[in-house]
Amino acid sequence: MKYNTDKVLETLNLVKHPETGKGLVELGMVENLVLEGNKISFDLVVKSGKDPFAKSLVKAADRTLKFYLDEDIEVEIKEKVKQFESVKFKAPSKPLSGVKNIIAVSSGKGGVGKSTVAANLAVAIARTGAKVGLLDADIWGPSIPTMFGIENARPVATQEGGKTLIHPVEKFGIKVLSVGFFVDPDKALIWRGSMASNALGQLMNDGAWGELDYVILDMPPGTGDIHLTLVQTLAVTGVIIVSTPQKVALGDARKGVSMYQQKDINVPILGLVENMAYFTPAECPDNKYYLFGKDGCKNLAAELNVPLLAEIPIVQSIMDAGDKGHPIALDENDPMGKAFSALAQAAIDRIEWRNRELDPTKKVEIKEGAGCSTDK
Numbered sequence: 145m146k147y148n149t150d151k152v153l154e155t156l157n158l159v160k161h162p163e164t165g166k167g168l169v170e171l172g173m174v175e176n177l178v179l180e181g182n183k184i185s186f187d188l189v190v191k192s193g194k195d196p197f198a199k200s201l202v203k204a205a206d207r208t209l210k211f212y213l214d215e216d217i218e219v220e221i222k223e224k225v226k227q228f229e230s231v232k233f234k235a236p237s238k239p240l241s242g243v244k245n246i247i248a249v250s251s252g253k254g255g256v257g258k259s260t261v262a263a264n265l266a267v268a269i270a271r272t273g274a275k276v277g278l279l280d281a282d283i284w285g286p287s288i289p290t291m292f293g294i295e296n297a298r299p300v301a302t303q304e305g306g307k308t309l310i311h312p313v314e315k316f317g318i319k320v321l322s323v324g325f326f327v328d329p330d331k332a333l334i335w336r337g338s339m340a341s342n343a344l345g346q347l348m349n350d351g352a353w354g355e356l357d358y359v360i361l362d363m364p365p366g367t368g369d370i371h372l373t374l375v376q377t378l379a380v381t382g383v384i385i386v387s388t389p390q391k392v393a394l395g396d397a398r399k400g401v402s403m404y405q406q407k408d409i410n411v412p413i414l415g416l417v418e419n420m421a422y423f424t425p426a427e428c429p430d431n432k433y434y435l436f437g438k439d440g441c442k443n444l445a446a447e448l449n450v451p452l453l454a455e456i457p458i459v460q461s462i463m464d465a466g467d468k469g470h471p472i473a474l475d476e477n478d479p480m481g482k483a484f485s486a487l488a489q490a491a492i493d494r495i496e497w498r499n500r501e502l503d504p505t506k507k508v509e510i511k512e513g514a515g516c517s518t519d520k
Contacts, residue, residue, distance in 0.1 A: 147213050149177060152184060154303045155212045158310075158346075159204045162197055165345050167308065168205065175224060184209060185220035198223055211326070212301065239348040242355040243277065245381040245495055247414070248374065250404075252396025254285070254365040257419040258386040260466055261456070261487075262362035263291040264473040265384075268481075268488035269358055270317050271473070277312060277319040277359040279351070281344050283370060286324030288362055292316065293469020299325055302352075309352040316474060319356070321347050344370055348377050358495075366396075375409055375508040382414040382498050382505075384453065384491065389418055389440030397441075401448055409508055414494045415451035416441045417487065423458045432457075451494060454487035456480075 147155075156174055157167030168174050168188070177186040188205065190198045206219045240246060249262040259282060270276040280288035289295045297313040299321065312319035323344075353359065361380075364370050374380065383404050387397035397416070404411040418441030422432040435458065445452040456462075459480050465472040473484035 147179075149179060150303070152177065152179065152209070152213070154301065154308060155209055156186075156205060157303075157308050158212070158301060159201060159208050160346055161201065165349075168201065173201075182214075182216065183218040183220065185222075187222050187224040189224050189226055191225070211298070239377055240351070240353055240359060243353060243359045244356070245358045245499075246361065246378050247358060247491070247495070248361040248363050248380050248383045248411070249386060250363040250371070250383055250400055251365045251386045252398070252400040253393055256365075256386050256388045256393055257456070258282075258365065259285075259287045259291065259362050260462060261384075261386045261417055261419060262360055263288060263466065264462075264471045264484040265488055265491065266318050266358075266360040267316055267471045267473040268484040269360075269492065271476070271485065272488065272492070274357040274492075275355065276317070277321075277353050277356045278362065279347060279359055280320070280322030280324060280362050281347075281370060281374065282362050282364045283323050283344060285364065286322045288320060288322045289324040291466045291469060291471060292318075292320060294320065295324070295469075297325060308350055310347070310350045311352045316471070319353060321351050323347065344373055345377060366400075371403065372508070375404075375411060377507065379505045379507050380411045381495060382412040384414050384417060386417045386419055387441055387444070388420045389434070389437040391437070391440070393436075394440050394444050397444065398448070401450075411505055412498050412502055413448070413450045414491060414498065415453040416445045416448075417453050418442070418455045420458045421455035451490070453490040453494065454483065456483060456487070 153169050153174065157169035159168045160166060161168065161171055161173070164171065173189045175187040175189055178184070188198070188202060202221050202223070205221060209219050210217060249258055249265065251258040263278070266276050266278040278288060280286045289297065292315045294313050294315050299313055300311045302309050302311065310321065312321045313325070314320070361374065363374070385397050385400055387393045401413055403409065404413060420436055421441075422434050422438075424432055441455070442452050461478065462472050462480050472478055472480045473488075475481040476485065
């Protein structure tokens with residue numbers, strides 16, 4: 145047998161209850177664990193026979209055991225109805241406590257190249273010598289594993305001080321965590337908002353990020369539960385908004401900026417990035433064709449009084465590099481590699497300005513029956 149009782153319990157604690165965000169073992173929901181040959185059996189304690197989460201937790205426990213231990217093991221789980229109480233585990237440490245700057249890369253709508261910008265920005269900043277992490281918070285469309293060529297990577301989990309830690313996968317000198325490491329890439333991820341928020345919370349709270357200069361967050365498009373979870377959990381240093389030049393995308397980008405600038409959220413906007421700004425054919429390198437309009441983000445940045453950090457053109461090599469798992473920012477001699485290096489420097493300069501001139505960001509606290517408030 146490749147595993148023992150402690151290892152099985154550690155693995156089962158990776159399964160979080162959607163209501164609390166705590167692990168099954170931490171909640172006291174695992175009883176009568178038996179390991180026999182290639183079979184694992186235990187009772188899953190639920191509060192009632194109509195627990196709406198019971199079936200999904202059984203499936204999640206089965207998948208998690210097979211994923212981390214052995215896909216050929218036989219798992220038998222019986223539901224046991226009784227009132228469970230949380231086991232007293234050591235309180236988790238502050239999420240990303242060793243990270244100096246937490247930068248969210250966001251967009252008002254999908255399809256504007258946000259993840260491509262996030263991946264290449266992380267690589268370009270790392271090439272300056274900084275210690276960088278990349279958290280793929282795009283829960284329903286995680287693409288960072290593909291862009292980094294680590295689709296088949298499996299993060300290692302360890303138990304330290306009563307807490308399960310998930311160790312990021314390292315590639316190109318960057319620490320990477322993504323929900324894409326834990327789901328079938330060929331199947332749609334059908335989660336309610338609370339389940340998605342809990343999954344993101346687990347990557348933030350349980351990630352063994354260590355000491356880093358920057359963590360880049362690849363956010364899902366739009367505004368919603370995930371964004372609120374983010375600002376409630378982390379004191380985000382600032383946000384970079386990605387948009388394309390056309391009117392529809394700019395309208396959604398404006399809404400995204402408005403959300404982060406709300407009084408009770410108040411996360412600084414570091415600037416805008418215009419992606420797919422123009423097209424230059426290889427045979428006419430001096431020509432620029434503005435397929436989606438000209439100066440859209442430039443005008444929006446002026447309207448919002450924030451910098452335009454970069455204009456990234458439509459270039460096939462950017463897409464090809466991402467599909468091959470080798471971000472174009474790795475090539476310092478490629479014109480697009482240089483473009484992302486310039487973006488990285490502009491972002492770093494803006495972050496340094498923000499930290500020098502503005503007060504530290506506070507986490508948002510939502511109080512029942514009241515609006516948003518902030519807390520350190």
